[in-house]
Amino acid sequence: MDPTQFLRASRVVIVAGKGGVGKTTVSAALARMAARQGLSALVVQVERTSSLASLFGRPPLTYVESMLAPAAGTVGEVRGRTITPDDALLEYLEDHGLRRISKRLVSTGAMDVVSTAAPGIKDILILGKVKALERSGAADLIVIDAPAAGHAITFLLSVRGLLDAVRVGPINAQARDVLELLTDPERTTVVLVTLPEETPVNELVETAFSLEDRVGVSLGPVVVNGVYPTVPGLDISPAEAAAAAGITLRPGDEPALSAAASFRRHRQVLQHAQVERLAELLPIPQLRLPFLFDASLGPAHVDVLADALADEVVRLPDPVPPAGAWCR
Amino acid sequence: MTAAPDLERLVDRAGILVCCGSGGVGKTTTAATLALQGARQGRRAVVVTIDPAKRLADTLGIGSLANTPIRIEGDWPGELWAMMLDTKSTFDDLVVKHSTDDAQVQRILGNRFYRNISGALSGTQEYMAGEKLYELHDEGRFDLVVVDTPPAHHALDFIDASRRLTTFLDHRLYRMLMTPTRAYLRAVHLAAQAFVRTVSKVVGGEVLDDALAFFSAFEGMEEGFRQRAEAVQDLLGAEGTAFVLVASPRSDAVAEARFFAGRLSESNIAVAALVINRVHPRFTRDHAESERERTRRAAGTALEPLYTNLADLRAVADGEDANLVELAAQVAPAPVTRVPLLEDDVHDLAGLDRIAGHLFGR
Numbered sequence: 001m002d003p004t005q006f007l008r009a010s011r012v013v014i015v016a017g018k019g020g021v022g023k024t025t026v027s028a029a030l031a032r033m034a035a036r037q038g039l040s041a042l043v044v045q046v047e048r049t050s051s052l053a054s055l056f057g058r059p060p061l062t063y064v065e066s067m068l069a070p071a072a073g074t075v076g077e078v079r080g081r082t083i084t085p086d087d088a089l090l091e092y093l094e095d096h097g098l099r100r101i102s103k104r105l106v107s108t109g110a111m112d113v114v115s116t117a118a119p120g121i122k123d124i125l126i127l128g129k130v131k132a133l134e135r136s137g138a139a140d141l142i143v144i145d146a147p148a149a150g151h152a153i154t155f156l157l158s159v160r161g162l163l164d165a166v167r168v169g170p171i172n173a174q175a176r177d178v179l180e181l182l183t184d185p186e187r188t189t190v191v192l193v194t195l196p197e198e199t200p201v202n203e204l205v206e207t208a209f210s211l212e213d214r215v216g217v218s219l220g221p222v223v224v225n226g227v228y229p230t231v232p233g234l235d236i237s238p239a240e241a242a243a244a245a246g247i248t249l250r251p252g253d254e255p256a257l258s259a260a261a262s263f264r265r266h267r268q269v270l271q272h273a274q275v276e277r278l279a280e281l282l283p284i285p286q287l288r289l290p291f292l293f294d295a296s297l298g299p300a301h302v303d304v305l306a307d308a309l310a311d312e313v314v315r316l317p318d319p320v321p322p323a324g325a326w327c328r
Numbered sequence: 329m330t331a332a333p334d335l336e337r338l339v340d341r342a343g344i345l346v347c348c349g350s351g352g353v354g355k356t357t358t359a360a361t362l363a364l365q366g367a368r369q370g371r372r373a374v375v376v377t378i379d380p381a382k383r384l385a386d387t388l389g390i391g392s393l394a395n396t397p398i399r400i401e402g403d404w405p406g407e408l409w410a411m412m413l414d415t416k417s418t419f420d421d422l423v424v425k426h427s428t429d430d431a432q433v434q435r436i437l438g439n440r441f442y443r444n445i446s447g448a449l450s451g452t453q454e455y456m457a458g459e460k461l462y463e464l465h466d467e468g469r470f471d472l473v474v475v476d477t478p479p480a481h482h483a484l485d486f487i488d489a490s491r492r493l494t495t496f497l498d499h500r501l502y503r504m505l506m507t508p509t510r511a512y513l514r515a516v517h518l519a520a521q522a523f524v525r526t527v528s529k530v531v532g533g534e535v536l537d538d539a540l541a542f543f544s545a546f547e548g549m550e551e552g553f554r555q556r557a558e559a560v561q562d563l564l565g566a567e568g569t570a571f572v573l574v575a576s577p578r579s580d581a582v583a584e585a586r587f588f589a590g591r592l593s594e595s596n597i598a599v600a601a602l603v604i605n606r607v608h609p610r611f612t613r614d615h616a617e618s619e620r621e622r623t624r625r626a627a628g629t630a631l632e633p634l635y636t637n638l639a640d641l642r643a644v645a646d647g648e649d650a651n652l653v654e655l656a657a658q659v660a661p662a663p664v665t666r667v668p669l670l671e672d673d674v675h676d677l678a679g680l681d682r683i684a685g686h687l688f689g690r
Contacts (some may be wrong), residue, residue: 019479020352051580058612101526110527112496117441117535136646165440168531198673200352233633245629247335250622252614257634262612264637270671295647 001064004037007141010189011134012181013220014156016146017193018203022225026056026193026289026298029305030183033313035069035076035143036306040137043068043080046126046155047147053080057299063087069299081137085122086111098171109155117180118165120158123305125284127159127178134181153207156182156215186216193223194278196271217289219317221285224275228268229290234261334663335601337686339365339661340497342600343568344465344473348486348592353576354667355604356380357674359408359476361683362572365407367473368684373472374409374420375458378453384675385412391471397464401675409470411460416446418456418461419624424553435545441538453478455491458560463678465563470597487595490557497546497553573659577607577648582655590656599659604652607666610640 015027024045029042045052045061053061056068059078071077089111093102105111115121133142147155159182162175182188190211194204204222211217238257242249249257279286289308290299336343339362347359374397379387388400388410393406395417397409420437427433436442446452454477461475477486488561528536563569571592575585589599612619619642623635656664667686674680 018352019350019575020578051583059345088655098526101523104447104523105527109496113539114527114531114535116444116496117539120446142420147334163678166535169529171531171534213672229634231637233630234637238631238632238634241630241634245626245631246625247629247631252612253622256612257631257638259609260638260641263609263641266671267669279577293647294644295577295644 001313001316003033003310003313004039005032006316007037007039009220010187010218011140012130012142012144012188012261014144014146014188014190014217015193015223016155016190016207018200018207021193021195024052024145025302026191026223026225026309027143028302029289029309031078031117031141032069032145032302032306033309034143035071036075036310038074040071040076041078041141042133043078043143043145044130044133045080045082046084047144048144051052052145055297055299055302056080057250075142076140082234083126083129085115086246087150088125089122092128094175104170110112118162118171120154120165121171122160123155123158124162124171124175124178126155127181128174131177131181134187139284146316150264153210153214155260156211156217160215180234183218188217190217191220191223194224195226196224196274196278198233198274201278201281202272204278208282208284216247219312221284221287223280223284224278225293227275227288228264230268231264235264271283275288285316287316336365338570338572338601339371340369341568342562343471343566344461344475345600346461346477346486347572347574348477348588349479349574350581350588351544353581355377355479356384356476357576357680357683358572358603358667358687359474359686360384361411361476363472364404364408364677364680365684365688366474367402367404367406368561370405372407372409372474373474374411374464374470374596375474375476376457376464377410377412377462377476378433378457378478380412383494384582384673385640386675389500391585397470400677407470411475413454413457413460415456416443416685418460419446419452423549424551426556432549433543433578436542439542440537441542441546446635451489451492452590454486455493455557458486458564459556462556462560462563463634487597490560492604494550495524496556497550527588530667539572541666561669565597566593571661572598572603574603574605575655576605577651579651582651586655586658589655599662602656602659602662602664603667604664605667606669608644608648609668610642612642616642616646618680 006261009148013030015023015030017026018022027043030063031043035039042065043052050297053059053066056078058066058068058080063079063082063084065079067077068080069078089105091103093099093105107121130142130144133139159175159179163172163179166172166175169197184212190206192204194200207220208219212219238249238261240255275286285307289305289312293305345359346361347355348434349355349364356379359377362374363373367631380388381552388398395411395414400408402408402409422505423442427436446456455465457475457477464470464473486490524536550683573585573592576580586600594601619635619639623632623639626632626635635665652664665687670679670682672679674683
């Protein structure tokens with residue numbers, strides 16, 4: 001599939017997954033991939049702890065947009081910002097002529113009462129802001145680095161729950177707009193991220209079915225992050241390989257090479273089994289991203305992953321059913 | 329490097345072990361292993377898990393919410409019990425405990441706002457984990473309570489939760505509204521009502537009605553809740569309570585662990601032990617340069633992939649070590665124990681046993 005076509009399928013992509021699977025890294029790679037296709041991308045972070053900006057070598061994001069990677073030649077720009085509920089609420093109240101009470105709402109703790117009374121109100125404020133960004137054409141692609149799942153499900157489910165709790169008024173209208181945004185496959189796609197490991201795979205499958213059944217969002221391809229790149233030629237014994245190469249191994253090298261090769265082969269087998277299991281449990285195309293052998297990641301790694309992602313998209317069958325066709 | 333004796337001593341002496349850290353770093357498994365080790369060391373140990381992976385929960389026999397510990401039989405001198413926290417029924421129990429009569433209990437349990445508190449109010453799960461911990465400790469049936477904590481991705485965390493929820497329950501806005509309308513407070517009262525009217529215009533009246541009905545039903549119970557919250561708070565800071573920080577060596581997880589260690593230290597709580605899960609093994613300790621030289625020499629031969637792989641795995645091990653330096657310094661003198669990346673997910677006692685082997689060097 002042509003990457004641009006893939007990226008143009010919906011303007012909003014929500015990247016979700018369990019903690020520790022690399023959601024933030026995938027969000028960054030997706031935005032950068034869009035930029036490399038000449039599109040402009042805006043990454044939105046909804047949790048303060050996310051390390052998104054540091055992946056681009058930039059200081060932490062704020063509620064005001066900042067540049068993460070400027071446009072250069074045919075490459076588009078990547079911008080980033082946060083949307084936190086408190087900030088979104090203040091903006092919402094100001095937009096609705098309620099500026100005067102906005103400060104008090106937060107300082108008296110009334111916001112806590114309201115958000116407990118109507119769970120999901122904070123999520124609606126965040127998603128409402130996303131909707132406004134989408135409507136104003138803030139970027140060709142808006143990538144949302146979602147809160148960690150279970151929270152991702154609550155995050156998206158909250159809309160329906162809120163419609164039940166708040167039946168009239170501006171918040172109700174807001175929730176309706178957001179639900180429309182979420183359930184329109186031409187506007188929003190959810191990309192779920194996992195690792196090729198047992199528990200994350202199980203959780204991803206559960207999340208996928210809940211999102212489909214209970215929210216009605218359209219699921220894009222699943223991203224399997226951290227897949228060990230296959231290295232051919234690890235089956236041979238170091239002694240044999242050394243003999244064939246006419247090289248004398250240093251003492252200590254043979255057991256090290258042999259143990260490392262066996263570790264890698266074994267991990268690959270385990271990962272492969274989980275990837276296959278995921279494919280059986282969830283008939284959605286997979287995009288596999290390589291494990292990077294560096295323990296901390298920066299802009300160069302984001303580029304590597306953006307390229308890998310583009311390669312994987314190209315590999316997807318063409319014509320691809322429109323994103324989300326599987327779940328409709 | 330090896331922390332085995334320190335961790336063993338901790339399991340031997342602590343009354344409460346709190347495992348904290350971000351999501352996906354193996355907190356639940358670490359907590360279960362510490363409790364198992366407790367039983368091995370002859371203690372009556374219980375582990376309270378928050379959201380265990382299903383297969384682990386099933387083998388521990390806690391696949392369904394019971395909110396009371398279940399005993400796991402095994403060949404150890406002590407006792408091993410496990411339970412999965414049920415936030416809602418723990419809260420219900422607290423309401424019953426602090427209520428004055430049945431009618432009050434019914435009014436609260438049936439209130440929609442109350443039902444939302446357990447599901448939606450951030451911090452409730454943490455608060456109830458603390459409450460359960462207190463209850464189990466207080467009962468005297470157990471001499472080691474190990475508690476898993478919800479993933480700390482919110483700024484708010486375990487140690488603040490009880491204070492935060494009591495503040496919420498003791499709500500100022502509500503008190504303003506319910507304050508007897510003595511003349512000098514009348515102005516405040518009217519202003520508050522105008523404020524509430526504006527709020528209900530935005531979110532709808534029903535929502536606030538539920539909330540006000542809840543606070544009204546809750547009246548008289550705040551004091552009991554506050555005292556209990558203070559007791560939980562004191563217990564978390566008490567001598568027999570130790571915090572075990574769990575992390576993985578990837579940079580983002582380390583950053584979160586450092587944030588968490590900072591929060592603990594602001595509350596004057598020291599990290600008693602640091603457990604790093606999912607560590608890549610190290611296959612070589614040679615100088616990186618001489619190894620690169622040998623890799624170059626092997627280029628184009630059958631040895632090349634073998635050296636390339638060795639270099640890849642070395643790079644990740646070096647990177648992980650580098651990530652951990654500052655974290656280890658921050659929590660010093662806490663012992664640091666590393667558990668390697670495991671081949672399979674842990675879902676039975678044999679799996680916990682393997683982890684215990686790494687944690688306690690058996």
